[in-house]
Structure formats: structure tokens, C-alpha cells
Amino acid sequence: MMRILLFLGTNIAVLLVASLTLRLLGVESYLNAQGINFTGLLIFCFIFGMAGSMISLFISKWMAKRSTGTVIIETPSNSTEKWLLDTVAELAHEAGIKTPEVGIFPAQQSNAFATGWNKDDALVAVSAGLLNRMRPEEVRAVLAHEIGHVANGDMVTLALIQGVVNTFVMFFARVVAHLVDSFLKSRSGGEGGLGFIGYFAVVIVAEIVFGILASAIVAWFSRFREYRADEAGARLAGTGAMVNALARLKSETELPDQMPDTLRAMAITKGQTRSLIEQLFASHPPLDDRIRALKEAAYRQ
Template structure:
């Protein structure tokens, strides 16, 4: 969840800043006296939409370290840190990738993430709470899951998907702004939105479409979680991977153990909450993930 939220937040910020800069500089090559040149608009949006995603990808490690307070283990200061480094090195070797940077971040919830712009320049980090509450074989399974994300190239693939999504977010935001501008011109003797009005509609539409489009990215993320679980089971054993997920599930059922991100949107009860959870969740339900691992183990 943390990895995805950091990436999406950075990406949306880059797109909004780029749009503001381009509008202020007057760089809108798709507009002409006849209206919108849709081919030019699509090319324009693809270039800057993909740029926003790639910028997010290339600074993902930097953002993750600072956003979570992750401390990189350069030289182990205790037995736990040495075990972490040795375990990540072993799992990476088995997965056929270069050993990522390894870090610990100061969160009491059991959590972990992996990020980086390619599989041989990645970061894997775990929370202090996870190390305190999980057994070594369960921590190893969580690390194997994150190594699976790295080996599967999930961040790169996510960036490409996000770049395509950005393209259409920017495209439709400008189409909406143009339509509103034309509508107002027909009602106000040709005044329309004006410079600042057009600019404001584009930004608001980008934010709205960006939030909606994040549901597409979330669906893709949920699909990749099953693949990372399978990689974790392969590297650390199905039993350990299932036990680690069961431990996480037990934590989520305790009051005040896991942060409720949807509360910030005033979505607290009822059917609306359930729909929003399903649409925007970056991870599948833990019960579904455990069931998938058990079914895969049974087929073997």
C-alpha cells in the first residue's frame, strides 16, 4: 500500500505541476483557431503523461526513504540487521537479481515495501513493528514477497501503465476544459473561460480524472500482488507465506492496529465504503490471497 500511495501521489503532483508550468508558458500546441487538434493533443499528453510517470519512477527510492523515514543498513549494528541483510542477499540470489538496499522504517504496524527504477537498483524495507511481532520465517516470507515484486519488474510495469493512464487523464481534462470554454462562449458573447478559467478547469479535471484513473492502477496492483505472493511462496515456502499473511490478517482485526486511510475521505460506514475499498485498494483481501496460495499449494 505504502509503495503505491507514494508513487501515485508523486505522479499526480508531477502532472499538476507540469500542467501549471506549460499553461503559464503558453505551451499548448494542440489549440488553434479552429479548435483542438486531437492528434496533437494526444501526442502532447502522451509525452508529458509518460514523463510524469517516469519521473515518479526514477525518484521512487528517494521519495520512499524520506516519506517513511527509512534508515538504510550500511553496516549491521546488531544481529537482527545482519540477519536482514543476509536474508535479502540470499533471496535476491535465488531470484536472480542484484541485492537491493535494505532498510528499516519506524512504524509500529507490520508493513514492508519494495521500490526502485529497475530490478538491479531497488530498495526493500520493513517496519520495526513487523520485526518485533513476526517470527523469523514469517519475516523471511514477507521479504521474499517484496523481492518477488522487484524480480517481476512491478514498479517499471506500473510506471508504464501509469504513463498511459496519465495520457488519457490529461487528454480528457483538456477536452472538458475546451468544451466548457466553447459552451460559455456561446452564452457570453465569446468571452468563454479566459486564461485563468481554462487553467482552473484543466487542473480540477486532472485531479478528478486522476483519482478515478487510480482505480485502474489499483486493479493492476492487486493483480501483481498475487504474483508477488506466488514468488514469496516459491522463495520462502508456501507455509511461511500463508502464515505471514495470516499474521497480517490477525493484526487488521485488532482495533487501532492498522491505519484507516479511507477515514480521511469521510468514508466510514456502509455500502459506499465497501465499494470504495474494492475500487481503490492496492492489495486484494488477505483472505483471497491466502486462499490463492492454498489452492496453488494443493495443485502442486
């Protein structure tokens, strides 16, 4: 539950910062003075809504390295590192993308992630625990899953979706505040209204409500792309290896999750989800569902 609250809090905080920026720059005052201009408001919300997502996307590799302590393999120092580089290069070639940077981060939980602002400037990293406990064919399947994320352009798509939902959250919050203000003025003969503080308070409350709904949409897409990455991993490394890798990850779901919240959506696993709320805002589907989907796809072929 704490992770969900942090996830929602982070998204809402971004919206509130953007709202405060609009207020400080005088954008809202200008639009209100002109009588609400829906086209102009939507344009401004789009600019500010997309800005945060695009900035996060462009600095994603830098943030990932710092937050996880990932060490990039420039020159392999042992046979494991050489195998990692060769395997990622092979999988990237099969997927038709440029070979990503490859790194290892010091977490004992078996995990991996991919990030980067485009297909040809990506990073794929695995945890030390994954290398220590998984068989080579299972590690290869995990790497194939992450290469699938890169080849599918999932990082860019997720950033765009986040930017779009941010845009509409900011837009509709201000429309709601405008309607409330207009209603109060009509009830008082044009003398009342929300005023400066009241208007901003309504905007904040509306953004919190709409932001929670928007977070559920973003989480849904994140779960959807995990199935696609699993399919890519199965194509590149074999269905059996991909299923075995997910089953191995499932056996470790009770271990502490050491992945930073900012990268959890990019990781191959987030553990099991139990409550309805957790399922609604989870970035990953349950591992049992992912394994079942792979087996059913293999059966249909």
C-alpha cells in the same frame, strides 16, 4: 476514507500542476491558436504525464529512506541484521536479480516495502515491529514477497501505468474543454465560447473527474501485482510460510498504519478494506482474499 481522499488528491494535484505548466509555457495557447491538433496535444500530454511518474520512480529510494526513517544495513551490528542481509541475498540470487539494499525502519506495525527504479538498484526494508513479532520463516516469506515485487519489475510497471493514465486524463480533459468551447461558439454564431478562464475551469473539472477514474485503474493494477508478489513469495519461501505471514499481518490490522501514503502501495499490507469505495481505490486486496488465492494455487498444483 481520509487515505482515499489523500490518494486521489495527490494524483489530481500532479495533473493540475502539469496542466498549469502547460498553460504557463504557452503550449495550450499555441495548440488552440492552430485549431486543436490532437496529435500534438497527445504528444505534449504524454511528455508531461510521464515526467512526474518517472521523476518519482528515480527518486523513490531516496524518498523512501527519508519518509520512513529507514536505516540501511551497511555492516551488520548483530545476528538479526546479518541474518537479514544473508536472507535477502539468498532470495535475490534465487530470483535472478542483484541483491537490493536492506534496511530497517522504526515502525511498531509489522510491515515491509520494496522500491527502486530498476531490478538491480532496489531497496527492501522491514519494520522493527515485524522483526520483533514474526517468526524467522514468516519474516523470510515477507522478504520473498518484496523480492517478488522487485523481480517482477512492479515499481517500473506501476510508474509507467500511472504515466499513461495521466497522459490520457490530461488529453481527454482538453478534448472535452475544446468540445464545450466549440458547442458554445456554434450556439452564438462564433462570438461566444468559454474564454480563457472558462476553458481552464472546464479542464480542471474534467481532470478531477477523469483523475478519479484513472486512480481506480492504477489501484486495480496495484492489487493485481500483490497477488503476483504473493505467488513469488510462496515459490521462494514456501506456501505455508507465506500464508502464515499474511495471517500474522491480518491479526495486526487494527494497529495504527505508520506507512507514509507515498509508500503504502509498495508495502506488504495496508490493512482491511470495508466499504465499496475503499475496495475500489485500495492499493492491496483484502488479506483473506490473498490467503485464499495462495491456498487455491497450492491445491491446484
